[in-house]
Amino acid sequence: MAPTATHTRPRVAVAKLASCDGCQLTLLDLEDELLDVAERFEIADFPEASSRRSPGPYDVVFVEGAVSTPEQAEQVQELRREARLLVTIGACATAGGIQALRNWADHDAFRAAVYEHPEYVESLARATPVSEHVHVDAELRGCPIDPGQLLELLTAVLLGRRPQIRDEAVCRECKRKGLVCVEVAQGIACLGPVTQSGCGALCPAYGRGCYGCFGPRRPGNAKGWSRALLAQGRPPEEVWRLFAGFTAYAEPFRAVVTELGVAKAAAGPGSPDRAGTA
Ligand code: SF4
Ligand code: SF4
Structure with a gap:
């Protein structure tokens, strides 16, 4: 992409909504590539890294975090206005994150249980992905995001082409690594067949099932896998x-969580907690 008219390098901003900062840290953790990135891009606004802030517009705005407060709902509109390309990073921004589990619960009851004065806490009843509020040009999944995918996206921005990010399920990565399937060999429940790849099949490599932090692969038969x-x-x-994790609010995981949540509620409060997926 051509940089903004008055700048020779593409201008980048990194913004945060409701999140833990882990995805922003992936950018700072690039180590071997960070100096090259700083040379080729103007890091114009990145409060996590520097107090020196430069106003927009920006060529690329990376947005981390879910929209969880009225203030963030306004902030994301402003970010969209300032961005030529708006890229959401991480499970919070792309799927609502762990915060979105409240979307199935009583928000006011949570606030009353946690805060002595919930009337001072401004939060929305639902935590939602950025794409529910504004147009998103690209998304990087994961909790946190993968550094290789981040570099690929930055390279694509410099070259003015589409990022080449594999569209496949975690099972494909798992097989390429020659890992023994924990589902087949050990009977451990695994979301790999219906989860977007990008993590390098990290969990199966350590003998546990995938818990879906890169979110559902689309198209993917999450409902069919839940029935299996x-x-x-x-x-x-x-x-x-298993489905009610970091990316529970992303369809089609959301439909499974809703369906099974209803079944769970119907079983009644006395039903024993038989959880434990791995
Ligand atoms: S996706 Fe995970 S690592 Fe990234 S901000 Fe959210 S909780 Fe943190
Ligand atoms: S361990 Fe999980 S991700 Fe790996 S092949 Fe088996 S089901 Fe797929």
């Missing part, structure tokens, strides 16, 4: 917990 897990004799609560 149930057909193996797993309790609905266990399958529900």
Whole structure:
């Protein structure tokens, strides 16, 4: 892409909504490549890294975090106005993150349980991905994002081409690495068949099932996989917990969480907690 008219290098901003900062740190953690990135891009606004801030417009705005407060709902509109390309980074920004689990719960009851004066806490009843509020040009998934995918996106911006990010399920990465399938060999529930790749099949490499932090692969048969897990004799609560993680609010995981959550509620409060997916 051509940089903004008065600048020779593409101008980059990194912004934060409701998040833990882990995805922004992936940029700072690039180590071997960070100096090259700083040479080729003007890091114009990155409060996590520097107090020196330069106003927009920007060529690329990376947005981390879910929209969780009225202030953030306004902030994301402003970020969109300032961005030629708006890129969401991480499970919070692309799927709502762990905060979005409140979307199935009583928000006011949570606030009352946690804060002595909930009336001073301004939060929205739902935590939502950025794409529910503004147009998003590209997204990097994961919790946190993958440094290789981040570099690929930055390279694509410099070269003015589409980023080449593999569109496949975690099972493909798992097989390329020659890992033994934990689902088949050990009977451990794994979301790999319906989860977007990018993590390098990290969890199966350590003998545990994938828990979906890169979010659902689209198209992918999440509902079919949840039924297969149930057909193996797993309790609905266990399958529900597996899907109700970092990316629970992203469709089609959301539909599974909603369906199994209803089944769980119907089982009644006395039903034993049989959770434990791995
Ligand atoms: S996606 Fe994960 S690492 Fe990134 S900001 Fe959210 S919680 Fe932190
Ligand atoms: S361990 Fe999980 S990700 Fe790997 S092949 Fe088996 S089901 Fe797929």
